[in-house]
Amino acid sequence: MSTTLQLSRRRFLQGSLGALTLAVTSGGLVTIARAADADAKKYGADSMPGGTVDDPLVFVSIAEDGTVTIVAHRAEMGTGVRTSLPMVVADEMEADWDRVRVVQAEANEARYGNQNVDGSRSMRHFLMPMRRVGAAARQMLEAAAAVRWSVPVSEVRAVRHEVIHQSSGRRLGYGELAADAARQPVPGTEQLKLKTRDDYRYIGKDQVRLVDLEAIGKGQATYGMDMRLPGMVYAVVARPPVVGGKPRRFDSEKALAVPGVVKVVEIPAFQGAPAFQPLGGVAVVARNTWAAIKGREALEIEWDDGPNGGYHSADFRETLAQASRATGKTIRDNGDAVSVWNDAAETERFAADYYIPHLAHASMEPPVATVLIKEGRAEVWTSVQNPAAAQQAVAARLKLKPEDVKVNVLLLGGGFGRKSKPDYVDEAAIVARAMPEGTPVKLVWTREDDIHHDYLHTVSAERLEAVIDQAGKVQSWLHRSAAPTIASLFAEGAKGQQLFESAMSAINMPYRIPNVRVETAEVAAHARIGWFRSVANIPHAFAAQCFIAELAHRAGKDHRQFALDLIGPPRRIDPGDMADTWNYTESPERYPYDTGRLRGVIEAACQGAKWGRELPKGHGLGLAFCYSFMSYTATVVEVAVDEKGAVRVLAVDMAMDCGPQINPERIRAQMEGGAVMGLSLALTSEITFEKGRVKQSNFHDYQVLRHNASPRVIRTHLLNDDHDLPPGGVGEPPVPPVAPALCNAIFAATGKRVRSLPVGTVT
Amino acid sequence: MTQLKINGKTRDVEVPEEMPLLWVLRDELGMTGTKFGCGMALCGACTVHLDGAPIRSCVTPASAASGREISTIEGMASDRVGQVVQQAWVEHNVAQCGYCQAGQIMTAVGLLKKTPAPTEEQIDGAMGGNICRCGTYPRIRAAIKQAAGRLAQGGE
Numbered sequence: 001m002s003t004t005l006q007l008s009r010r011r012f013l014q015g016s017l018g019a020l021t022l023a024v025t026s027g028g029l030v031t032i033a034r035a036a037d038a039d040a041k042k043y044g045a046d047s048m049p050g051g052t053v054d055d056p057l058v059f060v061s062i063a064e065d066g067t068v069t070i071v072a073h074r075a076e077m078g079t080g081v082r083t084s085l086p087m088v089v090a091d092e093m094e095a096d097w098d099r100v101r102v103v104q105a106e107a108n109e110a111r112y113g114n115q116n117v118d119g120s121r122s123m124r125h126f127l128m129p130m131r132r133v134g135a136a137a138r139q140m141l142e143a144a145a146a147v148r149w150s151v152p153v154s155e156v157r158a159v160r161h162e163v164i165h166q167s168s169g170r171r172l173g174y175g176e177l178a179a180d181a182a183r184q185p186v187p188g189t190e191q192l193k194l195k196t197r198d199d200y201r202y203i204g205k206d207q208v209r210l211v212d213l214e215a216i217g218k219g220q221a222t223y224g225m226d227m228r229l230p231g232m233v234y235a236v237v238a239r240p241p242v243v244g245g246k247p248r249r250f251d252s253e254k255a256l257a258v259p260g261v262v263k264v265v266e267i268p269a270f271q272g273a274p275a276f277q278p279l280g281g282v283a284v285v286a287r288n289t290w291a292a293i294k295g296r297e298a299l300e301i302e303w304d305d306g307p308n309g310g311y312h313s314a315d316f317r318e319t320l321a322q323a324s325r326a327t328g329k330t331i332r333d334n335g336d337a338v339s340v341w342n343d344a345a346e347t348e349r350f351a352a353d354y355y356i357p358h359l360a361h362a363s364m365e366p367p368v369a370t371v372l373i374k375e376g377r378a379e380v381w382t383s384v385q386n387p388a389a390a391q392q393a394v395a396a397r398l399k400l401k402p403e404d405v406k407v408n409v410l411l412l413g414g415g416f417g418r419k420s421k422p423d424y425v426d427e428a429a430i431v432a433r434a435m436p437e438g439t440p441v442k443l444v445w446t447r448e449d450d451i452h453h454d455y456l457h458t459v460s461a462e463r464l465e466a467v468i469d470q471a472g473k474v475q476s477w478l479h480r481s482a483a484p485t486i487a488s489l490f491a492e493g494a495k496g497q498q499l500f501e502s503a504m505s506a507i508n509m510p511y512r513i514p515n516v517r518v519e520t521a522e523v524a525a526h527a528r529i530g531w532f533r534s535v536a537n538i539p540h541a542f543a544a545q546c547f548i549a550e551l552a553h554r555a556g557k558d559h560r561q562f563a564l565d566l567i568g569p570p571r572r573i574d575p576g577d578m579a580d581t582w583n584y585t586e587s588p589e590r591y592p593y594d595t596g597r598l599r600g601v602i603e604a605a606c607q608g609a610k611w612g613r614e615l616p617k618g619h620g621l622g623l624a625f626c627y628s629f630m631s632y633t634a635t636v637v638e639v640a641v642d643e644k645g646a647v648r649v650l651a652v653d654m655a656m657d658c659g660p661q662i663n664p665e666r667i668r669a670q671m672e673g674g675a676v677m678g679l680s681l682a683l684t685s686e687i688t689f690e691k692g693r694v695k696q697s698n699f700h701d702y703q704v705l706r707h708n709a710s711p712r713v714i715r716t717h718l719l720n721d722d723h724d725l726p727p728g729g730v731g732e733p734p735v736p737p738v739a740p741a742l743c744n745a746i747f748a749a750t751g752k753r754v755r756s757l758p759v760g761t762v763t
Numbered sequence: 764m765t766q767l768k769i770n771g772k773t774r775d776v777e778v779p780e781e782m783p784l785l786w787v788l789r790d791e792l793g794m795t796g797t798k799f800g801c802g803m804a805l806c807g808a809c810t811v812h813l814d815g816a817p818i819r820s821c822v823t824p825a826s827a828a829s830g831r832e833i834s835t836i837e838g839m840a841s842d843r844v845g846q847v848v849q850q851a852w853v854e855h856n857v858a859q860c861g862y863c864q865a866g867q868i869m870t871a872v873g874l875l876k877k878t879p880a881p882t883e884e885q886i887d888g889a890m891g892g893n894i895c896r897c898g899t900y901p902r903i904r905a906a907i908k909q910a911a912g913r914l915a916q917g918g919e
């Protein structure tokens with residue numbers, strides 16, 4: 001029996017109503033932009049659909065036996081949010097974590113606030129709302145106890161799941177108080193007494209393990225892939241091998257003859273820009289996954305490849321390289337980098353070209369969704385980063401109201417940006433609609449589907465040009481990037497990176513160089529381009545961070561010292577002073593670019609790796625650093641390269657300053673994981689196209705780091721646990737510095753400069 | 764009719780002979796602890812034990828497993844080595860998304876049963892077929908070493 005606190009509702013920061021339109025915001029995120037709000041500049045959570053909600057009645061309920069149930073409203077994809085956000089609530093409300101139960105919210109942004117787990121925003125946007133939820137619940141419990149004892153509320157105090165009257169020693173458990181607390185008014189924000197840092201029980205203390213940890217180890221945790229319902233059928237889809245293609249004709253007779261196959265359903269091709277729409281194709285529905293896969297193999301389809309049938313990544317690489325060497329669109333301009341370059345002596349000029357291929361996310365759980373349509377409603381069980389987008393897609397497809405589509409969020413077996421696009425949920429809805437009403441359909445992507453049809457990380461050519469004088473001072477800097485944009489997902493034919501992409505580690509760089517120019521080239525997309533963990537920071541930081549090491553070498557200086565000199569003494573830069581105010585959608589006043597913090601992580605990573613130490617022949621240390629998602633990271637990689645050019649990563653030192661550390665143990669896990677993912681993309685991962693088709697298909701040819709190639713030592717250094725600072729992101733920032741640090745280490749080890757990823761063997 | 768002995772219990776299933784054990788476990792028997800990651804013996808997510816040795820269930824036909832002892836992640840809580848390994852996984856907070864971890868644990872248990880005190884190279888060799896996209900490798904290594912130490916002391 002549970003008594004839920006039931007009181008008037010208090011909402012904060014709810015976006016006002018207005019016409020809803022699908023748009024790419026300056027935040028780089030597809031959001032439902034509210035037209036009525038368009039003129040007022042909003043930052044942070046206020047700029048996100050649903051904003052934040054801090055109503056304790058929405059997030060907390062207490063049963064008579066004292067069990068506290070806390071709602072996790074954001075999806076768990078491996079970062080730990082499903083644990084860390086409820087832990088913040090529990091801490092503020094003085095709940096005993098052993099008596100806390102976490103339940104996962106369904107999609108409902110009006111009720112819970114924004115639910116899109118993307119952009120390293122969960123703690124950034126919900127630390128304070130969750131603290132307020134917990135504090136309000138605690139104060140309501142205290143008020144209820146004070147009434148019960150007829151004492152002033154100032155004489156009572158909540159301590160670890162009970163309220164105590166100090167002078168008399170009387171105590172009441174949370175379960176005993178739940179019903180009365182429910183009759184207390186919800187305190188307003190100004191009345192809340194938030195804990196001070198010294199009072200924290202769980203925040204920053206590493207006392208709490210993942211809520212799903214034991215279930216995961218026992219095989220009992222339920223991922224999207226594990227959904228089962230009575231009478232469920234399984235579907236796989238044969239999709240057009242080329243984006244924008246469609247079946248010219250198909251024959252399903254042989255597929256239908258495969259034992260277990262029950263139906264073949266055509267999925268319509270997308271209209272206009274791809275957005276989150278299915279690619280189209282032909283679905284095979286069967287009694288189990290394997291029969292569906294066999295049925296798909298038996299389909300006979302003749303494809304019309306459409307306009308991207310000529311996409312050939314080797315040729316496109318040339319196109320990008322040429323675009324990166326021609327004048328582009330200027331997006332940051334300080335001084336006159338072009339004249340300084342033109343007037344410089346040949347000996348003072350230095351230029352380099354870098355290349356980073358398409359990457360697939362390859363989360364271990366491929367995309368999967370289960371949909372049941374019944375009596376004018378639909379219910380969905382899936383692993384998605386953005387449940388609201390899934391809800392909207394299914395509602396639009398089935399012509400239902402969003403509130404008639406219930407989206408249950410199961411655990412994600414990884415996401416990394418892929419699962420913020422619910423195309424696979426839409427596919428499941430299309431197939432479910434074609435089945436007899438009430439038939440649950442689980443639509444499964446195989447690994448081949450995942451590698452062939454991902455929303456890929458872009459492909460880019462980066463050109464850096466600098467004038468460096470005799471004294472080793474950098475006089476001018478030009479960074480020109482040529483890469484298809486994510487905006488091409490939403491606007492047909494969109495060319496050239498958008499501000500949010502260019503800002504990431506291209507515009508947003510803090511070096512004291514008198515003449516700076518950043519340009520972007522207009523190149524078209526021939527594949528679906530999406531967000532990949534840390535997004536455009538990957539190519540931009542790779543190029544810029546390798547280039548700085550190259551300049552240091554040219555100047556005959558130590559890379560670390562050269563970088564620190566380039567950054568200069570600690571100062572705070574308004575990102576608006578660099579070109580534009582885009583700052584990961586956050587307010588530039590709240591989150592200035594603090595070069596002192598950047599210096600801090602560089603020094604910590606170098607110290608951890610014992611920078612400057614004597615190394616055996618063939619070994620090298622390399623450094624790189626980055627500001628992204630409001631956090632500062634630096635990495636030192638130690639490599640050994642043998643005489644055949646085989647690279648072995650011996651150790652990684654990763655330093656991060658993300659401001660307040662809420663769950664440090666999970667932050668370190670993200671740093672370790674970011675190091676491994678960064679090394680994967682640096683060493684082995686690459687997606688290539690021929691005739692519009694992805695050439696790779698599974699883990700034998702799309703290679704990711706394995707145990708034997710993973711460094712045995714990853715040291716994490718967490719800095720500056722300052723709870724007066726607003727929190728920075730954690731999930732993405734560890735990735736960008738890894739690849740350039742690796743290539744800088746390879747140079748230190750061998751004298752060979754690798755400017756194109758993946759590294760493979762060094763020749 | 765195919766007869767399978769899974770975690771000590773006999774189960775009869777009506778499936779085509781060549782249907783991989785993975786899909787029999789997951790779709791026919793509802794044992795979803797064993798995961799699908801690649802379907803081509805490339806990632807290790809589907810690892811189960813056949814007569815005590817780790818195999819990839821995604822490429823093992825059900826008929827080939829018939830008449831042999833199959834153990835899955837669901838059976839590890841009642842396996843002495845399995846328990847110690849699961850406990851070490853918890854203590855090292857290994858999991859991130861956790862999707863690969865059932866397969867990692869099954870391979871690690873197989874390793875420790877055959878090689879109670881594995882060297883670094885033996886860990887690499889045994890675990891090389893299990894991918895973790897979240898990058899939990901250093902913690903897996905640490906957890907295996909801890910489990911090996913505990914087992915050497917005869918213990919829990």
Ligand code: FES
Pocket residue numbers: 798799800801802803804805806807808809810819820821822
């Ligand atoms: S699913 Fe069997 S090895 Fe990957």
Ligand code: FES
Pocket residue numbers: 078364413414858859860861862863864894895896897898899
């Ligand atoms: S923990 Fe996510 S794939 Fe291993």
